[in-house]
Amino acid sequence: MKTGLIAIVCLGLLTGILAVPQATGQSGEVVMISYAGALQEPHRLYLVEPFERLHPGVKVRLVPDEAGEYVARVQAAAAAGRPSPVDLAPNGEPPHLRLIALGLLERTNRALVPNLKNVHQAFVEKTQGYGVPASYQLIGIAFNSKKVSKAPVGWKDLWDPAYRGKVGLTSTASNLGLGFLVATAKLNGGSETNLEPAWQAIKQLQPFVIAPNPTALAQLFEREEVVIGPLWSNDAAILASKGLPIKFVKPESGAMVIVSILSAIKGSQNMQLAHELLNNVLSVEYQAKAAAKPYFFGPTNVKVPVPLEAADYIPTTIAEVRRLQTVNWPVIVPNRAAIVERWNREFSH
Incomplete structure (x- = not known):
C-alpha cells in the first residue's frame, strides 16, 4: 500500500x-x-x-x-x-x-x-x-510557534511534559483521531491489529483537550486553548493564512496520508x-x-x-514521499465502533 x-x-x-x-x-x-x-x-x-x-x-x-x-x-x-x-x-x-x-x-x-x-x-x-x-491530505503535527519554544520533529514530542494540558486531540470518531491512534500504535511497537500500545501511550498523554471534530480542534488552536497536536495539513494551512503563528510539521517517521x-x-x-x-x-x-x-x-x-509554496504541507521531494505512512483501513474499519466506544469510555469524560 x-x-x-x-x-x-x-x-x-x-x-x-x-x-x-x-x-x-x-x-x-x-x-x-x-x-x-x-x-x-x-x-x-x-x-x-x-x-x-x-x-x-x-x-x-x-x-x-x-x-x-x-x-x-x-x-x-x-x-x-x-x-x-x-x-x-x-x-x-x-x-x-x-x-x-x-x-x-x-x-x-x-x-x-x-x-x-x-x-x-x-x-x-x-x-x-x-x-x-x-x-x-496529511496528518501531521500543528503547533503554535509563539507558545512552543522548540519545534517538534516527531510524534513523541507530544509527550513532552512542557505541553501537558495543552495538547489537542480529536475523538477516534474522526479520521484525524483514528489516524493518530494508529500512528501512536506504530510509534510504540503496535500496528492496526495491535492498538493496545496506543491506548496505553495516550493515557500517559493526559490531561489533554478533546475536540469533537477537526474543525473544532482548529478553533481551539485559533483561541490558543491548545498549542500542539495532530491536525490535518489543510487546517493548519488555513490557520497560517489568517496570520496565526501556526506551523505544520511532517513527523520524521512520516506524515500519514x-x-x-x-x-x-x-x-x-x-x-x-x-x-x-x-x-x-x-x-x-x-x-x-x-x-x-x-x-x-x-x-x-x-x-x-x-x-x-505547498512545501510545508504536501511532500515536494521523493525523499519526503518515501516517508509517508498509510493505514490498513480494511483492518481498522470493521473494528471502528469498538474503538470509538473504548475512546469514549476512557477519555471522553
Missing part, C-alpha cells in the same frame, strides 16, 4: 481540462456534502460556481457535514423507497469503505468520467469502483450531473487551484504538480 502511494505522489512531483460530457437542459438542485469553513471554498469557488455557469437551471447546494450525519438520512430514504436527499459526498477512506458495505454508493460510470485516466491507478483502486479520488473520495450516492435523481461533477473535481484546472495557497489539497491528477 505504501509503495503504491509513493508512486502516486512521485508522478505528481515529476509533472486543460479534458472534454467533458455536458448534461444540458437540466434544472433543479444538486445536494453535495462538503467541508466546513474555509476548506469548503475550493468546492464552492472552483467546482460549483463554474458548474452552475454551465448549467443556468441547476443549483448546487453545499452542505457542511464532518460527522457523516447525512448517512442516516440517506439510509432512511432508501428504506422508504424514496430518492436520496444527497447526491454526492466526499469521504475519507474509512467511511468510504463503510458506505460501500452499506450499499449506499453508486458505482462510477467511467465513460462519464474521462479525467479518471489521468489519476494514478493506485489511487483509483482505493475507490473500489465507487467515486473518484479527489484529493489527499489519507485519500478523500468524492462519490455519487445511490438513489440520486441527478446521476448524470453528479458524474459531471466527479469528472470536474479531477480536472487540471480544479486540482491546481485546490492545491494552491491557502488550501494545499494534495492533487491526485498526475498532470498537476505540487506547488513549491
